[in-house]
Amino acid sequence: MRKPTRCRRPLSPDKVLYPLVFHPLFKERVWGGRELEALFGKKLPPGKPIGESWEISDRPNDESVIANGKFAGETLHQLMEKYRHEILGDARPAAGNRFPILCKILDAREKLSLQVHPPTHKAAELKGEPKTEMWYIADAAPGAELYVGLKRGMKRSEFEKRIADGSVAGCFHRVAVHAGDTMFLPSGRVHAIGAGLVIFEIQQNSDTTYRVFDWNRVGLDGKLRELHVPQSLASIDFEDFEPTLVQTKFSGDEHHKSRSLVRYDLFHVDYAELKNAARSQLKPNKLQIIAVVRGKIEIQSGADTVNLKAGQFCLIPAELKETEMTAKSDATILSVKAN
Numbered sequence: 001m002r003k004p005t006r007c008r009r010p011l012s013p014d015k016v017l018y019p020l021v022f023h024p025l026f027k028e029r030v031w032g033g034r035e036l037e038a039l040f041g042k043k044l045p046p047g048k049p050i051g052e053s054w055e056i057s058d059r060p061n062d063e064s065v066i067a068n069g070k071f072a073g074e075t076l077h078q079l080m081e082k083y084r085h086e087i088l089g090d091a092r093p094a095a096g097n098r099f100p101i102l103c104k105i106l107d108a109r110e111k112l113s114l115q116v117h118p119p120t121h122k123a124a125e126l127k128g129e130p131k132t133e134m135w136y137i138a139d140a141a142p143g144a145e146l147y148v149g150l151k152r153g154m155k156r157s158e159f160e161k162r163i164a165d166g167s168v169a170g171c172f173h174r175v176a177v178h179a180g181d182t183m184f185l186p187s188g189r190v191h192a193i194g195a196g197l198v199i200f201e202i203q204q205n206s207d208t209t210y211r212v213f214d215w216n217r218v219g220l221d222g223k224l225r226e227l228h229v230p231q232s233l234a235s236i237d238f239e240d241f242e243p244t245l246v247q248t249k250f251s252g253d254e255h256h257k258s259r260s261l262v263r264y265d266l267f268h269v270d271y272a273e274l275k276n277a278a279r280s281q282l283k284p285n286k287l288q289i290i291a292v293v294r295g296k297i298e299i300q301s302g303a304d305t306v307n308l309k310a311g312q313f314c315l316i317p318a319e320l321k322e323t324e325m326t327a328k329s330d331a332t333i334l335s336v337k338a339n
Helices: 035-040 076-088 156-165 229-235
Strands: 025-033 050-056 101-108 114-116 133-140 145-150 172-176 182-185 191-193 197-204 210-213 256-263 267-274 279-281 288-294 296-301 304-309 313-316 324-327 331-338
Touching (some): 025 101, 035 101, 035 133, 035 197, 050 313, 114 229, 133 256, 133 267, 145 182, 156 229, 197 267, 197 288, 210 229, 288 296, 296 331
Antiparallel strands (some): 025 050, 050 101, 114 210, 133 182, 133 197, 145 172, 256 267, 279 324, 288 331
């Protein structure tokens, strides 16, 4: 017997959706600070160390709320339930019919924990979710660095010994970074963000993190933060040595030049620099996210217009056939396409 299908609201001849912007979800973190307010003018909760601003999220209990247009006040998940195809097009949803990408801005005033996310072939066994992500460095203090992958030749046996004696940080490959750098982090790659960094993070819709070591730090509750050593050891790729920053070449002209940052199964990320008044037609019928790193842009689709400044994100639903982006100043953006 066939299961009954849920009727969906009939579509008008015109598009149903439009470029969507959302209210950010701010996350207090022991390692956070106030740089999101200083750099991007975000209205942070007073007196709290804010480490993360979830800009586009469809996590249970952390669903982004639409801030513009006729769907203002609804959550991204509510829209996914009604208009999944119009939003995603040929992109794949995450488990539970959820939006597949999670976008954040991170403010690390202190080092984060040494950690890993489970790979796909281990996640279910560990009762977690796989998580692949990328980091774009928006701002970096002098001497800032990332911990990514293992030092060449590091063995699992040595790694385990160093966890036990508290010196495991010495097993990690460290990379000096500056504003404009990018690092790709497939699940299974051990990593940590160093102090003094503001990062745009584009990731798989997942929130599973296993901590290897947390610098003997207490959390916001005053207690030592939980570690997940067995799960971490099961997840780490012990053949992943000394990964490098993304190095790709620009194409385009003096008005609009771009380069590829990430080509991954679930998402592609490109970087672009636009001169004031430069215009670009976005790819039609493809789910996209535009994140403004610097400057101001305008996105227009038919009669719908969205103005964005640095630190803001916009979701372009797949059903939109004609969408134009115009730089309202010299601007830097990230463009994310979901697959």
